[in-house]
Each structure stands twice: as structure tokens, then as C-alpha cells.
Amino acid sequence: MPVVSTFCKKGGVGKTTFIGFMAHYYANAGKKVLTISVDDQNSIFKVFGVEHKIFDANDNYLEFLLANHKDMGDILIEARENLYLIKTLNSDKLSLKLTLERNQEKALKKVLDEYAAYFDFIFIDFPPSSSRLSEVLLDMSDMILLVVGLDSLGLGGFFNTIQYFIDNDIDIEGIKYILPNGYSRNRRAPRISLEKLEMQAREFTPNAIVLPALQERSIIKNLQSEGISPFDDVKLATNYDQTAKEILLAELREIFNHLSL
Numbered sequence: 001m002p003v004v005s006t007f008c009k010k011g012g013v014g015k016t017t018f019i020g021f022m023a024h025y026y027a028n029a030g031k032k033v034l035t036i037s038v039d040d041q042n043s044i045f046k047v048f049g050v051e052h053k054i055f056d057a058n059d060n061y062l063e064f065l066l067a068n069h070k071d072m073g074d075i076l077i078e079a080r081e082n083l084y085l086i087k088t089l090n091s092d093k094l095s096l097k098l099t100l101e102r103n104q105e106k107a108l109k110k111v112l113d114e115y116a117a118y119f120d121f122i123f124i125d126f127p128p129s130s131s132r133l134s135e136v137l138l139d140m141s142d143m144i145l146l147v148v149g150l151d152s153l154g155l156g157g158f159f160n161t162i163q164y165f166i167d168n169d170i171d172i173e174g175i176k177y178i179l180p181n182g183y184s185r186n187r188r189a190p191r192i193s194l195e196k197l198e199m200q201a202r203e204f205t206p207n208a209i210v211l212p213a214l215q216e217r218s219i220i221k222n223l224q225s226e227g228i229s230p231f232d233d234v235k236l237a238t239n240y241d242q243t244a245k246e247i248l249l250a251e252l253r254e255i256f257n258h259l260s261l
């Protein structure tokens with residue numbers, strides 16, 4: 001089943017948030033979804049308010065599976081119905097092993113293939129830093145969704161990402177979608193950034209579809225600080241919040257309608 005990755009060479013642009021929303025959206029639609037964090041921060045756990053599960057056991061990390069100390073089911077952490085997470089502890093070491101030992105790459109591929117037999121989707125949440133692990137997993141992804149932050153005129157991470165792909169021989173055509181994140185009608189920088197991004201995407205990633213922009217919305221941070229995903233069926237305390245959540249949901253569904261995974 002498809003391996004879908006969110007990537008950007010810049011931090012804080014919304015990779016983890018968006019892949020978390022995507023995972024929950026498909027899980028609610030009845031798909032079995034696995035999201036692997038290859039970011040040691042494991043911030044995907046925060047999107048679902050399950051960060052206490054990061055340290056509840058000290059051997060249920062991806063690395064322990066690859067070292068044959070664990071079985072595939074042992075490291076899955078349930079975040080929601082149909083939605084499982086995998087955490088990482090020491091991805092630098094795994095990266096080094098991937099560089100030093102050729103069979104590690106095969107082992108990692110085997111792990112992905114085995115999980116793929118059980119899940120409808122495998123999503124991978126990357127850190128912004130460079131590593132052998134990231135390169136290998138980006139190569140193994142069926143599609144890459146590039147998240148670009150719009151709040152700076154420097155096009156939050158777009159050019160760095162292209163540069164990184166070229167330098168490391170990762171296929172730019174793997175980038176199937178670009179999500180502009182942080183749009184705001186009332187601020188000049190995001191507006192200009194979005195125009196620039198559409199222009200640059202035509203030149204550098206002509207095969208990628210630029211999705212409708214996700215707006216900058218304070219409800220996203222508010223929900224995340226409570227550990228609530230917008231796809232959780234909960235009534236929020238105030239009417240204002242409830243309305244903001246519903247507007248966000250409609251916006252996300254519209255974006256997901258443009259994806260064919």
C-alpha cells in the first residue's frame with residue numbers, strides 16, 4: 001500500500017501537523033493507517049495528545065525492531081481507532097548503520113513491505129535535517145508531499161528541499177503534491193509567497209500539484225495544546241472554538257479531495 005511522506009528541509013512549516021490530520025482523516029474513513037515518525041522529537045504524538053506514550057516503554061522504537069529485538073506488532077502504538085504510530089529514538093545511529101551496512105537498507109525495506117501488508121496507508125513524518133535514513137526513506141516513498149511555509153518571503157524551505165534532493169540524488173518527481181501552509185488573506189508576506197511558490201513550482205517541480213493553501217489558523221495550535229485532532233468528535237467549550245473547528249475541517253476536507261493516494 002502506498003507510502004506517503006511529508007517533507008520539507010525547514011522546521012516548523014507544518015509537516016507533522018498535516019500528516020497527522022491526513023492520517024486521522026483516512027482512519028476515520030475506515031482505512032488502516034500507520035504513521036512512522038523518523039523524527040526523534042516524535043511530535044506526531046502531540047497531535048493526538050499521546051506524548052506520554054513516547055516514554056512509557058524504553059524498547060518499543062523502530063530501531064529495536066530493526067535490531068531484531070522486537071516483533072512488528074510490539075512497536076505499534078495505537079493513537080486512535082485504525083490509527084497507529086511508530087516512534088524513533090536514535091535515528092542518527094540508524095542513519096549511520098544504513099551508511100555502513102548495506103543489508104540495513106534491505107532490512108528497512110522489508111519492514112516497510114511487511115507493514116504495508118497490514119495497512120492501507122503508511123505515512124512517514126520526517127525531521128527537516130539531512131540524514132541517510134531520510135534519503136533512503138524518501139527514495140522508498142510512493143509519493144512525497146512537500147509542505148512549504150508561507151509566512152516568510154523566502155518560501156519556507158522550498159529551494160532548500162529541491163537543493164537537498166539534487167545533492168543527494170533523490171528523484172524530484174517523487175514530489176507529487178505541494179501544500180502551501182500558513183496562508184493569510186490579510187498579511188502581505190503569505191500572499192506574495194503563495195504567488196511566488198506557484199511560479200517556482202511550475203519551473204522546478206512541474207509534475208507536482210500545488211494544493212489549495214491551508215490558512216493560518218489559531219485553532220490548530222489551540223487544539224494541539226489540548227491533544228485534540230480536528231477529526232475527533234468532541235464538542236469544544238465555546239461556540240467560537242466549535243465554529244473555528246468546523247471551518248478548519250471543511251478546509252482540510254477540501255484539500256484532501258485534491259489528493260489521490
Ligand SMILES: Nc1ncnc2c1ncn2[C@@H]1O[C@H](COP(=O)(O)OP(=O)(O)O)[C@@H](O)[C@H]1O
Nearest residue numbers: 011012013014015016017182215216217220221
Ligand atoms: N496552518 C496553521 N495555522 C496555525 N498554526 C499552524 C498551522 N500549521 C501548523 N501550525 C503550528 O505550527 C507549529 C509547527 O508545526 P509542525 O507541524 O510541528 O511543523 P514541522 O513538523 O514542519 O516542524 C505547531 O505548533 C503547529 O500547531
Ligand SMILES: [Mg+2]
Nearest residue numbers: 015016039043
Ligand atoms: Mg515535525
